[in-house]
Amino acid sequence: MSDRAATPRLALSGIVKSFGGIHALKGVSFDVRPGEIHALLGENGAGKSTLVKIVSGLQTADAGEIRLDGELVRFKTPMEAREAGVVAVYQDPKLFPHLDVAENIFMGVQPLDRLGTIDNRRMYRRARALLADLDADLDPTAMVAGLSIGEVQFVEFARAMAEGADRLLFLDEPTAALTPSETERLFRVVRRLRDKGTSIVFISHRLEELEGLVDTVTVLRDGAHVATQSAAALDETAVVKLMVGRSLDQLYPGEPDRSASGSPASPRGPERLRVENLGLRGTFDGISFSLHGGEIVAMAGLVGAGRSEIAQTIFGLTPPTTGSVFLDGDEVRITSPRQMLDLGLAYLPEDRDGEGLIPRLSILRNIVLPLMGRLGRFGVVAPQRERAIARTFATNLQIKAGNLEQAVATLSGGNRQKVVLGKWLAMNPGVLILDEPTHGIDVGTKAQVHRIARALAEKGLAILLISSDLPEVLRMGDRVIVIADGRMTGSFSRAEATQEKIMTAASQRGRKAAA
Amino acid sequence: MSVRLTAPAVPNPSAHSGAAQARRRRRMRLMQNRALGVALFLVLLCVFFAALNPNFASVGNLNTIALNAAILVVVACAEAMVVITRNYDLSVGSTVALASYVGLDVIRICPHAGPILILVPVALGALCGVVNGALVAYGRLPSVVATLGTMSIFRGLAFLYANGGQINGKDLPAWVAGTATSHVFGLSVLILVACAVVALASFMLGKLRIGRKIYAIGSNPEAAVSYGLDARAVVFKAYVMAGLLTGLAAYLFAARASWIVPYLAQGLELTALAAVVIGGVSVLGGSGTMLGAALGALTLATLDNGLVLLGASEFTRQFIQGAAIVIAVVIDAIVQRRLQDLLKTMRSRRPA
Numbered sequence: 001m002s003d004r005a006a007t008p009r010l011a012l013s014g015i016v017k018s019f020g021g022i023h024a025l026k027g028v029s030f031d032v033r034p035g036e037i038h039a040l041l042g043e044n045g046a047g048k049s050t051l052v053k054i055v056s057g058l059q060t061a062d063a064g065e066i067r068l069d070g071e072l073v074r075f076k077t078p079m080e081a082r083e084a085g086v087v088a089v090y091q092d093p094k095l096f097p098h099l100d101v102a103e104n105i106f107m108g109v110q111p112l113d114r115l116g117t118i119d120n121r122r123m124y125r126r127a128r129a130l131l132a133d134l135d136a137d138l139d140p141t142a143m144v145a146g147l148s149i150g151e152v153q154f155v156e157f158a159r160a161m162a163e164g165a166d167r168l169l170f171l172d173e174p175t176a177a178l179t180p181s182e183t184e185r186l187f188r189v190v191r192r193l194r195d196k197g198t199s200i201v202f203i204s205h206r207l208e209e210l211e212g213l214v215d216t217v218t219v220l221r222d223g224a225h226v227a228t229q230s231a232a233a234l235d236e237t238a239v240v241k242l243m244v245g246r247s248l249d250q251l252y253p254g255e256p257d258r259s260a261s262g263s264p265a266s267p268r269g270p271e272r273l274r275v276e277n278l279g280l281r282g283t284f285d286g287i288s289f290s291l292h293g294g295e296i297v298a299m300a301g302l303v304g305a306g307r308s309e310i311a312q313t314i315f316g317l318t319p320p321t322t323g324s325v326f327l328d329g330d331e332v333r334i335t336s337p338r339q340m341l342d343l344g345l346a347y348l349p350e351d352r353d354g355e356g357l358i359p360r361l362s363i364l365r366n367i368v369l370p371l372m373g374r375l376g377r378f379g380v381v382a383p384q385r386e387r388a389i390a391r392t393f394a395t396n397l398q399i400k401a402g403n404l405e406q407a408v409a410t411l412s413g414g415n416r417q418k419v420v421l422g423k424w425l426a427m428n429p430g431v432l433i434l435d436e437p438t439h440g441i442d443v444g445t446k447a448q449v450h451r452i453a454r455a456l457a458e459k460g461l462a463i464l465l466i467s468s469d470l471p472e473v474l475r476m477g478d479r480v481i482v483i484a485d486g487r488m489t490g491s492f493s494r495a496e497a498t499q500e501k502i503m504t505a506a507s508q509r510g511r512k513a514a515a
Numbered sequence: 516m517s518v519r520l521t522a523p524a525v526p527n528p529s530a531h532s533g534a535a536q537a538r539r540r541r542r543m544r545l546m547q548n549r550a551l552g553v554a555l556f557l558v559l560l561c562v563f564f565a566a567l568n569p570n571f572a573s574v575g576n577l578n579t580i581a582l583n584a585a586i587l588v589v590v591a592c593a594e595a596m597v598v599i600t601r602n603y604d605l606s607v608g609s610t611v612a613l614a615s616y617v618g619l620d621v622i623r624i625c626p627h628a629g630p631i632l633i634l635v636p637v638a639l640g641a642l643c644g645v646v647n648g649a650l651v652a653y654g655r656l657p658s659v660v661a662t663l664g665t666m667s668i669f670r671g672l673a674f675l676y677a678n679g680g681q682i683n684g685k686d687l688p689a690w691v692a693g694t695a696t697s698h699v700f701g702l703s704v705l706i707l708v709a710c711a712v713v714a715l716a717s718f719m720l721g722k723l724r725i726g727r728k729i730y731a732i733g734s735n736p737e738a739a740v741s742y743g744l745d746a747r748a749v750v751f752k753a754y755v756m757a758g759l760l761t762g763l764a765a766y767l768f769a770a771r772a773s774w775i776v777p778y779l780a781q782g783l784e785l786t787a788l789a790a791v792v793i794g795g796v797s798v799l800g801g802s803g804t805m806l807g808a809a810l811g812a813l814t815l816a817t818l819d820n821g822l823v824l825l826g827a828s829e830f831t832r833q834f835i836q837g838a839a840i841v842i843a844v845v846i847d848a849i850v851q852r853r854l855q856d857l858l859k860t861m862r863s864r865r866p867a
Contacts, residue, residue, distance in 0.1 A: 079745075
């Protein structure tokens with residue numbers, strides 16, 4: 001950490017934050033100098049967004065000190081932070097769809113006239129000026145509901161400028177939704193702000209775009225500070241190494257690491273699923289891969305790369321616009337999830353509470369729910385049969401609960417995940433798609449889910465494992481495919497795959513603005 | 516932990532021509548401006564009734580409609596204010612009963628204090644609003660349940676206070692009844708008050724920061740949090756202002772009635788909600804205007820009056836009013852769905 005300037009603009013020391021036992025930040029300390037562009041990097045779940053929310057007043061730290069220009073601060077609301085010249089543009093923009101652009105920019109800080117009423121003329125004039133400053137071709141009177149996501153992002157930027165982010169501006173993944181030319185425009189503004197003395201903390205995953213923009217780089221990993229270095233001293237490879245640098249043994253103590261052996265863990269069976277040139281307009285295209293019985297194929301990539309969308313398309317939630325899908329060698333015209341379930345393909349969604357479970361119903365009800373049609377005889381379901389099936393899966397999957405009548409809502413995240421798994425396994429599928437099955441569950445249960453997945457593969461199931469967790473991808477995948485920007489940017493055998501290779505493929509910009 | 520990577524986005528596939536974009540925006544704006552549609556509907560309704568019954572369009576009858584609508588306009592504005600924040604107030608009828616009975620009883624007891632005592636029912640209404648606002652904004656109860664509860668509580672309090680009695684309008688000072696019957700510039704005071712309420716409430720919602728925050732919170736409560744707007748204080752204030760207007764309406768109700776009883780204004784909450792919905796205020800919050808709500812109230816009064824003139828039975832009138840409400844809600848649902856679709860396409864271009 002260099003101390004060229006006397007007092008840092010922002011000095012963090014020992015910031016701790018945990019959510020329900022999971023430590024998001026474990027004592028993070030680093031400084032941001034006045035008038036610099038500071039990149040904050042790290043993998044999924046490294047704690048970057050949490051840190052931004054804490055400094056900007058959206059959340060409060062459990063422990064630690066924040067100093068702004070040497071002065072101890074603890075913002076309780078974003079309004080307080082804004083008054084001190086600290087503004088954040090969060091990862092996914094939240095605006096008021098019913099209101100127009102200017103109103104969204106100035107909500108809560110509208111210019112007032114002498115009588116204390118909103119000065120509309122000044123507000124729209126200033127909005128127009130701000131948007132022009134950002135080179136954004138946007139009408140201040142346009143309703144936000146009709147804007148494209150890139151335009152929405154510019155409304156957010158204009159809002160940050162309007163608030164006078166004169167000390168510290170956080171941009172959390174600001175370019176994720178932007179085209180290259182929009183990105184260039186944004187960078188011009190960011191540089192201009194820096195030259196005026198504002199410090200900008202910039203979170204991004206497009207490492208290539210940071211070159212020539214940022215002055216300093218800070219890397220977080222698993223909620224801890226790894227390094228803060230001058231950007232000039234680092235190249236992309238070095239950054240990636242800092243981001244992923246950890247050994248698998250550290251994460252999964254006591255479990256054998258098979259990834260070194262180089263051969264599939266279970267015998268490869270016949271092809272169960274083949275996807276050829278699959279595409280969904282505007283979301284992904286050109287996706288081709290195959291899944292064999294007994295193997296686990298890991299699908300890696302950044303959040304938002306289109307992996308869940310691909311899975312949902314194969315499962316029939318959003319039928320594809322191009323390409324074909326073959327199940328057990330026969331081409332399938334995908335129409336609905338019902339059809340795919342009947343053909344033996346099950347999908348375990350990432351958002352298990354929203355899509356996978358009915359929280360107020362019992363474990364038993366949840367497990368037998370999709371089975372009702374099959375168990376029934378003339379529409380009447382025998383309770384003993386239901387119970388027997390539910391008990392089998394609850395035991396096999398080691399669901400920890402008092403009894404089968406317990407409401408799913410009362411279970412822990414890991415156990416809820418197992419109920420979803422049991423629900424689909426009861427359908428006896430041949431192909432199973434697991435979408436982030438261990439996201440947000442503790443390490444012990446995670447290892448259990450891994451063992452269950454492996455056991456299922458050994459029984460001959462073909463499993464597609466979508467995961468943003470690199471160690472998980474490496475340890476579970478017999479093969480690894482990487483998706484970036486809705487395209488396949490890499491395919492590795494178990495022997496070839498490394499964290500660095502996957503990370504590099506995942507941060508590629510798959511598609512240029514041409515689409 | 517929801518700290519995740521977000522991918523480089525799929526570039527906006529529909530960076531369509533500016534013209535299409537502009538057209539879409541114009542359409543959205545038009546859909547938002549539903550007060551215009553209500554006004555158009557009202558005019559058609561008047562033409563329809565006038566064609567069937569020449570008495571309808573007489574100055575006397577139109578004045579009657581306006582008089583009948585005036586109080587409902589005030590209550591509809593109160594209701595709309597709350598509905599725009601994505602909440603409901605089911606207690607307006609009971610608030611009217613409590614504020615008018617207790618308020619007018621105070622006026623009866625101190626007849627010499629003069630018209631300043633109008634503030635008593637108004638303050639009582641505001642107090643009811645404080646209770647509702649506290650329960651919904653700070654107690655975080657669902658507004659339907661909370662105000663369903665206070666609907667019974669306020670009504671019960673009115674009955675308890677009345678203790679089986681009633682207030683005879685003749686026992687009140689003459690200026691009370693005078694409020695309902697006197698005219699200024701040839702216009703009934705009731706109508707003038709209603710117009711003033713619409714104008715003031717529109718000014719508040721349109722030109723003051725608190726007004727815009729009311730829309731913002733109804734439009735997207737989550738965004739309100741990240742903007743740092745104090746949603747609770749805003750919702751609380753909306754309820755208090757609504758209570759204040761309802762208290763004013765309570766006084767006007769009492770001024771028109773010859774007997775004031777605790778079962779006054781039963782079912783008013785539903786009529787007010789109907790007026791608000793017909794007036795194009797979205798039941799999902801975030802959009803709607805005071806003018807729209809007022810036109811909705813006027814539409815209901817016109818419908819009722821016209822149907823009476825046509826000799827329609829009570830049941831037919833109920834049926835047609837019910838149908839009008841359903842149609843209004845369907846229109847609202849269609850507009851909201853289009854809005855949601857637009858939002859969804861907005862989001863899907865950035866899968867996250």
